[in-house]
Amino acid sequence: MHALQRCIAPLCLATFDVSEVLTSCPDCGSLLDIDYEWDQLKVPKSLREFEARWTNRRNPLDFSGVWRFRDLLPFARDEDIVTIGEGQTILQQNTAVGNFVGMKPGSLFLQYEGLNPSGSFKDNGMTAASTHARMVGAKMAACASTGNTSASLAIYASTTQVFKVVVFVGSGKIAFGKLSQALDYDAKTLQVLGDFDDALDRVREVAGERGIYLCNSVNPFRLEGQKTIMYRVLEGLNWQVPDWIVVPGGNLGNSSAFGKAFAELKTLGLIDRIPRLAVINAAGANTLYQLYEEKGVRWDGGMSEDGTIDAFFADMDAANRKASTLASAIEINRPVNLKKCLRALDICDGVVRQVTDQEILDAKAQVGAGGFGCEPASAASVAGAKLLRAEGVIAPSDRVVCILTGHQLKDPDATVAYHSGDAALFESKLGSRGVQRATYANEPVVVENNLQRIIAALEKS
Ligand SMILES: *Cc1c(COP(=O)(O)O)cnc(C)c1O
Ligand SMILES: [Zn+2]
Numbered sequence: 001m002h003a004l005q006r007c008i009a010p011l012c013l014a015t016f017d018v019s020e021v022l023t024s025c026p027d028c029g030s031l032l033d034i035d036y037e038w039d040q041l042k043v044p045k046s047l048r049e050f051e052a053r054w055t056n057r058r059n060p061l062d063f064s065g066v067w068r069f070r071d072l073l074p075f076a077r078d079e080d081i082v083t084i085g086e087g088q089t090i091l092q093q094n095t096a097v098g099n100f101v102g103m104k105p106g107s108l109f110l111q112y113e114g115l116n117p118s119g120s121f122k123d124n125g126m127t128a129a130s131t132h133a134r135m136v137g138a139k140m141a142a143c144a145s146t147g148n149t150s151a152s153l154a155i156y157a158s159t160t161q162v163f164k165v166v167v168f169v170g171s172g173k174i175a176f177g178k179l180s181q182a183l184d185y186d187a188k189t190l191q192v193l194g195d196f197d198d199a200l201d202r203v204r205e206v207a208g209e210r211g212i213y214l215c216n217s218v219n220p221f222r223l224e225g226q227k228t229i230m231y232r233v234l235e236g237l238n239w240q241v242p243d244w245i246v247v248p249g250g251n252l253g254n255s256s257a258f259g260k261a262f263a264e265l266k267t268l269g270l271i272d273r274i275p276r277l278a279v280i281n282a283a284g285a286n287t288l289y290q291l292y293e294e295k296g297v298r299w300d301g302g303m304s305e306d307g308t309i310d311a312f313f314a315d316m317d318a319a320n321r322k323a324s325t326l327a328s329a330i331e332i333n334r335p336v337n338l339k340k341c342l343r344a345l346d347i348c349d350g351v352v353r354q355v356t357d358q359e360i361l362d363a364k365a366q367v368g369a370g371g372f373g374c375e376p377a378s379a380a381s382v383a384g385a386k387l388l389r390a391e392g393v394i395a396p397s398d399r400v401v402c403i404l405t406g407h408q409l410k411d412p413d414a415t416v417a418y419h420s421g422d423a424a425l426f427e428s429k430l431g432s433r434g435v436q437r438a439t440y441a442n443e444p445v446v447v448e449n450n451l452q453r454i455i456a457a458l459e460k461s
Pocket of ligand 1: 251
């Protein structure tokens with residue numbers, strides 16, 4: 001196996017075998033990467049070679065939108081791979097949403113990861129983490145989650161029966177669509193009386209204490225799977241590199257994986273340039289935005305100003321500042337992949353923006369009207385693209401890909417409260433959280449149970 005785990009800190013760079021179960025460097029505490037001895041491996045000379053696998057879709061590894069690209073994440077033997085057909089997702093050019101963002105027709109694309117088996121992009125990573133869990137013989141796996149990670153881990157465990165699962169969720173905040181999945185897939189579910197950041201701290205302790213395999217995005221194998229979202233974007237664009245990738249930022253695993261994917265493709269000579277990356281925070285959970293755009297923190301070859309970062313979190317704790325946004329999947333104030341994301345922003349000449357819940361919900365309604373249902377966090381990408389277009393950072397004719405990270409049915413409450421026209425419902429779900437209006441509401445029409453009245457109502461619209 002020509003794969004190893006490597007510490008990302010340039011002054012350490014310690015390496016570990018892939019058979020070890022680690023979520024941080026035992027020497028210095030930094031995050032770990034999976035690294036490959038590419039010169040010892042057979043890598044396709046052109047990305048087009050991956051298309052040959054479309055003809056072999058009865059092989060589950062070639063069917064998977066993740067493992068079709070297994071030469072670019074070669075840490076497992078084929079027989080160890082755990083797949084449930086993830087990654088059958090689509091890149092769609094969308095003129096209606098492009099108009100909303102302010103793009104020229106034909107330049108805005110949506111990468112819809114809601115089509116994954118559990119309804120979010122998390123399956124791209126969970127298939128890779130599950131594969132590693134099988135490689136090391138894990139009996140039990142765990143994660144903390146704002147919802148989608150637990151839904152994903154639960155579906156992998158129940159479909160494959162390779163290991164048992166316990167999921168930790170913060171109390172109160174989790175969207176019901178997501179909670180229902182963990183319960184339905186029969187995962188042991190612990191509702192920790194705290195928020196996501198608390199749940200993650202506890203699950204890390206428990207995993208360490210009990211030798212349970214941890215599947216949060218501190219797991220470097222998970223991010224290997226998430227690289228393939230970018231391979232599929234390139235595939236959808238006939239292997240042309242777009243100008244921009246726009247992605248919501250929560251724990252920053254996705255943005256980190258995207259940066260690594262492009263750096264590797266460039267090193268391997270499979271692409272000739274790297275797109276720019278825009279990571280979009282919710283204004284109520286904007287740690288990355290504050291550090292990167294306001295305090296000027298940079299990767300700096302791995303030597304980033306830890307003093308500034310530490311002081312930022314110390315202030316946050318002193319003020320007891322908690323993340324707060326309706327976009328529950330990105331309601332995270334302590335992004336675990338912060339350093340890796342800074343590296344990705346460096347690789348991709350990136351920018352970070354924040355958008356309000358109002359902007360997120362309005363963008364979500366436009367995405368829906370344009371044909372793709374997404375959950376609130378996903379729409380942050382479209383709201384962020386609109387903001388960057390308004391600022392002139394994105395040009396009208398740039399090719400822009402917004403990642404829609406999760407399916408609309410994950411969080412129907414937010415959608416119904418926005419559209420229903422029920423003032424009390426709006427107030428309790430959205431108004432109380434600072435949303436002023438439902439700009440693009442599509443209100444249901446109440447009509448008497450009577451043919452004439454129904455026809456009259458139809459004629460009115
Ligand atoms: C997990 C998640 C995110 C955040 O992704 P990170 O990799 O944690 O930054 C965004 N949207 C949805 C739907 C998610 O499930
Ligand atoms: Zn280290």
